[in-house]
Amino acid sequence: MKKISIVVPCYNEQEVLPLFYEEIKKVMTQIQQAHADTTFELLFINDGSRDGTLSELRELAKKDEIVRYISFSRNFGKEAGMYAGLENATGDYVVIMDADLQHPPAFLPQMYEIVLSGEYDCATTRRVSRKGEPKLLSWFSRKFYKIMNKISQTEIVDGAQDFRFMTRQMVDSILSMKEYNRFSKGIFSWVGFRTKYIPYENVERAAGTSTWSFWKLFRYALEGFFAFSTAPLTISSVLGIISCLVAFIMIIVIIIKKICFGDPVQGFATLMCVIFLMSGLQLFCVGIAGQYLAKTYLETKRRPIYLVSETEADVRKASKS
């Protein structure tokens, strides 16, 4: 027997959950027709939703044995949701997918075949177009991937998504990375293993709204830089060295000028500009160092990545008694 765990992080997804459940059930039957020895587990992570997501999940868990859920005590973010899912999944294979049907369940049979073939440890989709996304956002995304891949040793594939079909071995490797500041796009790639990318066209959300604003994405991008590269630190050191060199040259020039021509007091404006530029640069570089220090601070606290308030075991117990 082989078990596939499907992990679904949900934040305010009450509208799409019934649609998602219906779709995924269809695909499960389809897979079981081809592979009779396959069983499923559907593990929803309720990431502190403020709508009816939790009661929707309770209903699903009551009527369907394969449905499990973990409900967080508050919103911890999608990264924490994915981690909780991987940690609690019991399958031989684990799938991570969004609840909003932007990760079409129809890909699952194909992904299963790819991983079963033994040639790959992971199958994932890769967006080939950014249709339906604001132009400015696309531009920033492309720039992000370009810079990221220049300054980081870990390759971050443009258009790669969190829709993944993985073997137990790969999941355990990901779980061995206990870091608190989680940047999954980097983590998936850092652990290595053979990954198959399936190209596909972007689809719109089935219902509800995306919670990712421009600023949230921008912060996420910065998170990526600081989590998977120390290049900003190098850049700030290099900037320091360059300004020292410039200052040194200026000192020599001024001394020579003084000796050869005497020195009328001049150049107040230049002086002010240099002072402003230099103090700005210093603050900028201290800021970069501070970012890493802040991350280190958070890591050393060793706080849990998520906290659970309720699971499917609670409703099942309650409905039995």
Ligand code: UDP
């Ligand atoms: N999500 C989550 N916690 C959050 C934000 C989002 O678990 O704080 C889930 C959400 O329910 C969805 C997935 O992450 O299943 C992707 O979110 P969304 O569709 O808002 O992002 P987008 O597809 O626009 O990148």
Ligand code: MG
């Ligand atoms: Mg989405």
